[in-house]
Amino acid sequence: MYREMLTIRAFDEACYEQFRSDPSMGYAGIHAYIGQEATAVGVCSALRKGDKITSTHRGHGHLIAMGADPKLMMAEIQGKSTGYNKGKGGSMHIVSFELGILGANGVVGAGIPIATGAALAMKQKQLNQVCVCFFGDSAANEGVFNEGLNLASIWKLPVVFVCENNQYAVHTPVAESTSVADISVRAVGYSMPGVTVDGNDVLKVYEAAYSAVERARGGTGPTLIECKTYRVMPHHGNMPDYRPLEEKEAWKAKDPIKRFEEFLTRSGLLDQGKKTAITGEIADTIQAAVKFARESQWPDPKEAYQDVYA
Amino acid sequence: MSTREITFGRAVAEAIQEEMARDENVIVIGEDCWRALEEDPMHPKYARKPHPRIFNTPISEAGFTGAAAGAAMMGLRPVLYFLMGMFMLSGFDQAVNQIPKLRYLSGGQAKLPIVIYTANGTGMRYAAQHAWSLHPIFANIPGFKIVLPSTPYDAKGLMKTAIRDDNPVLFLSHFLLEGMKGNVPEGDYTIDFGKADIKRPGKDVTLVAISAMVDKALRAARRLERQGIDVEVLDPRTILPLDKEAIFGSVEKTGHLVIVDDAHKTCSFASEISATITEEKFNCLKAPPKRVAMADVPVPFSPILEDEIVPTERKIVDAVKSVLNR
Numbered sequence: 001m002y003r004e005m006l007t008i009r010a011f012d013e014a015c016y017e018q019f020r021s022d023p024s025m026g027y028a029g030i031h032a033y034i035g036q037e038a039t040a041v042g043v044c045s046a047l048r049k050g051d052k053i054t055s056t057h058r059g060h061g062h063l064i065a066m067g068a069d070p071k072l073m074m075a076e077i078q079g080k081s082t083g084y085n086k087g088k089g090g091s092m093h094i095v096s097f098e099l100g101i102l103g104a105n106g107v108v109g110a111g112i113p114i115a116t117g118a119a120l121a122m123k124q125k126q127l128n129q130v131c132v133c134f135f136g137d138s139a140a141n142e143g144v145f146n147e148g149l150n151l152a153s154i155w156k157l158p159v160v161f162v163c164e165n166n167q168y169a170v171h172t173p174v175a176e177s178t179s180v181a182d183i184s185v186r187a188v189g190y191s192m193p194g195v196t197v198d199g200n201d202v203l204k205v206y207e208a209a210y211s212a213v214e215r216a217r218g219g220t221g222p223t224l225i226e227c228k229t230y231r232v233m234p235h236h237g238n239m240p241d242y243r244p245l246e247e248k249e250a251w252k253a254k255d256p257i258k259r260f261e262e263f264l265t266r267s268g269l270l271d272q273g274k275k276t277a278i279t280g281e282i283a284d285t286i287q288a289a290v291k292f293a294r295e296s297q298w299p300d301p302k303e304a305y306q307d308v309y310a
Numbered sequence: 311m312s313t314r315e316i317t318f319g320r321a322v323a324e325a326i327q328e329e330m331a332r333d334e335n336v337i338v339i340g341e342d343c344w345r346a347l348e349e350d351p352m353h354p355k356y357a358r359k360p361h362p363r364i365f366n367t368p369i370s371e372a373g374f375t376g377a378a379a380g381a382a383m384m385g386l387r388p389v390l391y392f393l394m395g396m397f398m399l400s401g402f403d404q405a406v407n408q409i410p411k412l413r414y415l416s417g418g419q420a421k422l423p424i425v426i427y428t429a430n431g432t433g434m435r436y437a438a439q440h441a442w443s444l445h446p447i448f449a450n451i452p453g454f455k456i457v458l459p460s461t462p463y464d465a466k467g468l469m470k471t472a473i474r475d476d477n478p479v480l481f482l483s484h485f486l487l488e489g490m491k492g493n494v495p496e497g498d499y500t501i502d503f504g505k506a507d508i509k510r511p512g513k514d515v516t517l518v519a520i521s522a523m524v525d526k527a528l529r530a531a532r533r534l535e536r537q538g539i540d541v542e543v544l545d546p547r548t549i550l551p552l553d554k555e556a557i558f559g560s561v562e563k564t565g566h567l568v569i570v571d572d573a574h575k576t577c578s579f580a581s582e583i584s585a586t587i588t589e590e591k592f593n594c595l596k597a598p599p600k601r602v603a604m605a606d607v608p609v610p611f612s613p614i615l616e617d618e619i620v621p622t623e624r625k626i627v628d629a630v631k632s633v634l635n636r
Contacts (some may be wrong), residue, residue: 019508027434027435027613028435029435045553077615079435079611079612079613079615082613085611087610087611087612087614087615088437088438088609088611088612089437089438089611090437090612092434092437092439092440093437093438093439093576093611096436097470105439106396107396107399107400107439108369108397108400109400138368138369139367139369141368141370142369142370142371142372142400143370143372143373143400144400146552152400161352169341169342169368169369170341170342170393171342171351172341172342172368175369176366177368177369178368232413242350242351251361281593298612298614299612299614299615301615301617301618303615304605304607304610304615304616304618304619305605305612306608310605310610
């Protein structure tokens with residue numbers, strides 16, 4: 001878990017670093033996952049091989065938590081032929097069926113009905129699998145949220161809806177856009193359990209996800225989990241950031257990686273030596289990913305005409 | 311009237327602000343919609359408090375698009391703002407099956423003076439879901455007027471006309487135009503719908519270009535001039551209504567037609583113009599018209615792949631030469 005959280009952060013920091021240092025990389029703008037690492041890792045740790053996820057425009061964290069290779073991710077983000085999607089998708093659309101990643105998605109809330117449908121197939125084919133659907137606080141104000149959760153409930157589907165409440169819809173704060181303080185209370189309307197957890201506490205997230213995943217696998221139906229967290233970077237790339245400084249500072253104190261480190265240290269599972277070693281290994285992995293992406297070939301322009309139809 | 315150089319986005323914002331000052335029924339609705347006005351959300355006018363005529367919404371496109379229809383039927387004049395055109399698709403039924411049809415269905419009772427203001431198009435490495443041009447889809451729906459300006463000057467004048475129009479108007483900017491600078495007068499002026507603008511006169515071939523493609527067409531025309539080909543670049547500015555007479559007049563003069571449209575080629579607006587000229591002015595044509603449009607594949611992310619499928623200066627030059635058989 002600790003390793004994965006560090007990898008996610010290092011990966012998105014490396015993305016940012018590349019854009020800062022090399023203007024020619026500007027095309028590959030990203031929605032950074034920095035600050036939300038405990039949610040992706042806590043949830044995905046509760047999954048087994050064969051389980052699936054749907055992700056969002058801010059999906060790098062979910063993908064790494066599902067075991068995605070930073071090399072192939074970085075290549076995709078740079079539009080290279082070696083990327084997960086052969087350069088066709090870019091940062092917002094990474095897919096790996098092999099790893100159970102049905103797809104990051106560029107449309108807010110679009111993953112909700114897709115995950116519901118995937119869970120329908122899992123039930124129909126008796127696959128004993130679970131689909132986790134990640135979405136943001138904003139998606140909970142979309143029509144598909146109502147439709148998807150209702151369907152999943154009436155059909156008792158093995159799906160877990162994970163709402164990452166990172167407090168903002170681009171520039172609009174959640175309190176201005178949402179009728180309830182805790183999005184999880186909306187679960188009542190769909191006759192499913194709803195729980196709000198501290199999304200920056202990886203163990204709390206894991207605990208909630210574990211029971212929801214087991215409930216789904218047991219055939220009892222879906223759960224709505226709301227993870228309260230905070231997006232550290234601006235919404236996208238170097239977009240202007242209008243959030244109050246005090247607010248950002250207050251969330252910095254709740255940094256999920258720092259908190260988990262403190263926990264591991266207190267429990268005698270981590271010391272400075274181990275920490276340095278792990279950080280060093282991850283830095284190497286990320287550096288190798290950047291190098292791999294940089295050195296990878298661009299796609300052949302004719303590749304643009306492939307994959308339109310099966 | 312004094313003019314100064316401002317961006318396309320600023321020109322539109324100015325038009326909306328001036329119309330809001332002129333008519334208290336004009337409201338703005340949308341996600342982070344203060345951006346349509348190019349305002350800072352922390353500005354005292356907007357800072358995290360309700361504004362009487364600016365309705366910042368949750369991410370609820372079907373909800374607020376339909377709400378604009380309701381508000382319009384009650385006499386308000388909403389400017390419905392989407393940061394990106396594709397966000398509108400999450401409220402598609404309200405946008406295409408309610409707004410443009412309610413007047414007709416009500417036997418002329420309802421009036422829906424709504425302006426949908428958004429940007430779309432290719433060239434920004436946004437990939438398939440974010441990067442495409444929506445005007446052909448909307449042009450297939452009677453009830454809309456569709457505005458596709460190509461300069462800041464046209465944008466301001468056309469936005470004012472759009473807000474004053476009693477019908478639903480889709481006002482489409484292009485991602486490549488938002489930061490484009492140009493001379494724009496201060497204060498009030500309007501540009502009529504259905505009036506094309508000859509952006510460059512010429513006698514050998516008519517090049518009809520839509521939205522951001524006008525700039526590419528002008529660059530291609532300059533390149534062709536050096537090769538002894540005199541290109542007329544015509545910007546329809548609105549495609550519904552379409553200034554057919556202007557296109558006919560130009561083609562009667564040149565006998566050759568190339569249309570550039572940043573939309574997928576099949577059923578693009580270039581197809582519509584090509585069909586219209588073939589149907590109505592076949593005898594003026596010395597060669598079949600040619601469309602330079604986007605390939606019929608979803609827009610790929612990788613810069614090298616996107617550049618392969620979109621209309622480019624080179625493709626326009628080649629198309630012009632091919633209709634002239636040169």
